[in-house]
Amino acid sequence: MKLQVAMDLLSVDDALSLLSRVAEYVDVIELGTPLIKQEGLSAVTKIKHAYPDKIVFADMKTMDAGELEAEMAFKAGADYMTVLGVAGDSTIAGAVKAAKKHGKTVVADIIGVKDKAARVKELKALGVGLVELHAGLDEQAESGYTIDSLLAAGKGADIPFSIAGGINVDRIGQVEDAGAAIAVAGAAIYGAKDPAAAAKALRDKIRNHG
Amino acid sequence: MKLQVAMDLLSVDDALSLLSRVAEYVDVIELGTPLIKQEGLSAVTKIKHAYPDKIVFADMKTMDAGELEAEMAFKAGADYMTVLGVAGDSTIAGAVKAAKKHGKTVVADIIGVKDKAARVKELKALGVGLVELHAGLDEQAESGYTIDSLLAAGKGADIPFSIAGGINVDRIGQVEDAGAAIAVAGAAIYGAKDPAAAAKALRDKIRNHG
Numbered sequence: 217m218k219l220q221v222a223m224d225l226l227s228v229d230d231a232l233s234l235l236s237r238v239a240e241y242v243d244v245i246e247l248g249t250p251l252i253k254q255e256g257l258s259a260v261t262k263i264k265h266a267y268p269d270k271i272v273f274a275d276m277k278t279m280d281a282g283e284l285e286a287e288m289a290f291k292a293g294a295d296y297m298t299v300l301g302v303a304g305d306s307t308i309a310g311a312v313k314a315a316k317k318h319g320k321t322v323v324a325d326i327i328g329v330k331d332k333a334a335r336v337k338e339l340k341a342l343g344v345g346l347v348e349l350h351a352g353l354d355e356q357a358e359s360g361y362t363i364d365s366l367l368a369a370g371k372g373a374d375i376p377f378s379i380a381g382g383i384n385v386d387r388i389g390q391v392e393d394a395g396a397a398i399a400v401a402g403a404a405i406y407g408a409k410d411p412a413a414a415a416k417a418l419r420d421k422i423r424n425h426g
Numbered sequence: 427m428k429l430q431v432a433m434d435l436l437s438v439d440d441a442l443s444l445l446s447r448v449a450e451y452v453d454v455i456e457l458g459t460p461l462i463k464q465e466g467l468s469a470v471t472k473i474k475h476a477y478p479d480k481i482v483f484a485d486m487k488t489m490d491a492g493e494l495e496a497e498m499a500f501k502a503g504a505d506y507m508t509v510l511g512v513a514g515d516s517t518i519a520g521a522v523k524a525a526k527k528h529g530k531t532v533v534a535d536i537i538g539v540k541d542k543a544a545r546v547k548e549l550k551a552l553g554v555g556l557v558e559l560h561a562g563l564d565e566q567a568e569s570g571y572t573i574d575s576l577l578a579a580g581k582g583a584d585i586p587f588s589i590a591g592g593i594n595v596d597r598i599g600q601v602e603d604a605g606a607a608i609a610v611a612g613a614a615i616y617g618a619k620d621p622a623a624a625a626k627a628l629r630d631k632i633r634n635h636g
Contacts, residue, residue, distance in 0.1 A: 224491070226498070250495055253486060256466030276463060277489050279510060279537060280562030281434070285460055288436070300489060302512045302538050306564040327489060328512050352490030354516040 217392045217422050220244035220273065221415065222380065222402035224353070225251055228259045232266060234406055239267055241415035244296070244398060246273040257292035264293030271295045277325060279303050283310030290318040298348065301326040301335050305342060312343040321345035323378070327352050332369040340375040346397065347373060351381030363387055370394040385414075388421045427602045427632050430454035430483065431625065432590065432612035434563070435461055438469045442476060444616055449477055451625035454506070454608060456483040467502035474503030481505045487535060489513050492520030500528040508558065511536040511545050515552060522553040531555035533588070537562050542579040550585040556607065557583060561591030573597055580604040595624075598631045 221242045223231045231251065239245065245267060247259055252274060264272045274294035278285040282299055289297035299311045301324045308324065315322045324344040329335045336347050349366040366379050371394055379391045380400035391399045401418055408414035419425070431452045433441045441461065449455065455477060457469055462484060474482045484504035488495040492509055499507035509521045511534045518534065525532045534554040539545045546557050559576040576589050581604055589601045590610035601609045611628055618624035629635070 249489075250491055250498060252466075253462055253495065254467055254498055256462075256468075257464050258466075277487075279459075279487050279489070280564055281460055282564060284563075285463065288460060288464055300512075302510075304538060304562065304565055306568055307562065310564060328514060352514065352517065353494075354490055354492060354520060355514055358516055 217396055217424060218243035218398045218426070219415070219419050219422060220246055220378065220398050220400040221405050222246040222248055222275070222400050223251060223406060224248040224402055225406060226254045227251075228255055228262050231259070231263060234411060235263070235267065237412040238405055238415035239270065241412070241419040242270070244271040244273050246275055246400065248402075249275045249277045252276065257288055260289065260292040260294050273323070274298070275325075278307065278311060280307055281310075282307035283314050286311035286314035286322060290314060290320045294320065296321045296323050296346070298323045298325045299344070300324070301329045301339060301347075305338070308339065308342045308344065315345070316343075323348050325350050326369070327355075332365075333372050336369065336373050336375065336377075345376070347375055347377045348400070349373075349377055349379045349381075356382050363390070367391070367394045370396055383418075385417050385421055388418055392422060392424070427606055427634060428453035428608045428636070429625070429629050429632060430456055430588065430608050430610040431615050432456040432458055432485070432610050433461060433616060434458040434612055435616060436464045437461075438465055438472050441469070441473060444621060445473070445477065447622040448615055448625040449480065451622070451629040452480070454481040454483050456485055456610065458612075459485045459487045462486065467498055470499065470502040470504050483533070484508070485535075488517065488521060490517055492517035493524050494520075496521035496524035496532060500524060500530045504530065506531045506533050506556070508533045508535045509554070510534070511539045511549060511557070515548070518549065518552045518554065525555070526553075533558050535560050536579070537565075542575075543582050546579065546583050546585065546587075555586070557585055557587045558610070559583075559587055559589045559591075560610075566592050573600070577601070577604045580606055593628075595627050595631055598628055602632060602634070
């Protein structure tokens with residue numbers, strides 16, 4: 217399993233500052249949707265330039281104009297870009313077309329998808345490379361939220377998947393047990409008093425890395 | 427009914443160039459999602475600065491972190507910002523909270539919503555100011571697409587709504603007949619050989635303007 221840091225920060229400077237402390241412990245660097253909207257895709261270019269050997273993940277959350285938005289993200293330097301699982305099939309197919317052209321990867325974010333198991337099968341057939349089983353920041357803040365439904369959806373998935381939704385050192389073991397290809401940590405790293413120590417602790421909990 | 431120009435362009439320079447020709451005929455200036463992602467929210471600031479008397483519409487298509495993304499858009503100078511109707515209720519409520527604080531408007535884009543009539547009622551209850559009945563660029567490109575289902579959804583809506591999905595001079599009369607508060611034209615303006623003439627022709631077709 218790989219470790220991904222999701223940077224829900226609002227400036228490239230803050231992102232680069234965080235990465236200077238945590239990059240050595242992570243495999244995938246995610247620029248969050250608010251960061252991309254605030255700064256534009258030049259943020260992706262700057263971070264890929266600073267960390268060319270890392271997988272750079274642009275959380276575009278594309279809902280329309282799939283081929284165009286995927287082209288934009290890959291041209292900017294992203295290795296992975298996200299489309300929304302709730303988007304129409306033609307939007308997802310358009311993004312996959314751009315990914316094949318560039319030799320890159322489309323990740324389908326299933327945030328907001330009601331029947332996760334059924335949609336994951338369709339997304340696989342549409343050619344996405346990875347499914348992100350994701351509870352958003354707003355959903356995580358709702359009372360009664362747990363990671364269990366994401367873990368359950370992962371156990372039935374027939375495609376590589378990541379899990380994102382409040383992963384910390386106590387939960388990352390369950391995520392690996394569920395078979396995730398990537399564990400995504402956000403606030404557990406960027407919100408920690410010592411982000412480097414937090415990232416290292418998460419990394420050290422992964423039993424089979426890679 | 428008001429006229430909105432949707433700018434599915436990828437640079438502020440191109441957007442300002444288009445606006446220099448068409449702004450006098452439109453009420454609402456929309457920065458498309460790809461433009462915001464490419465250039466960042468400074469694009470909104472630049473266009474609001476150039477056209478302070480127009481309603482500036484930031485098509486954020488927010489799916490998560492509703493309060494944060496709405497704050498970002500309004501702080502950048504947007505008068506209207508969009509959340510996705512398929513987003514969770516807490517995301518939409520967060521955006522509405524930010525809109526009330528700033529005295530601005532949240533528009534819910536119903537792209538991808540299956541049961542439009544039911545969701546429109548819920549969106550009204552959540553406090554959005556306007557519902558955008560919207561077929562995306564990818565959906566418009568599918569065979570068999572017509573604007574009829576959007577017009578039908580509008581006729582049953584109990585909240586101000588806009589319609590976006592391939593409006594041209596032949597269709598704008600139907601949009602006004604359906605009771606839309608705003609007609610959104612994209613390619614019919616920016617894709618025209620003479621965008622100024624195209625915008626003026628659309629504007630002239632509106633019988634009751636305002």
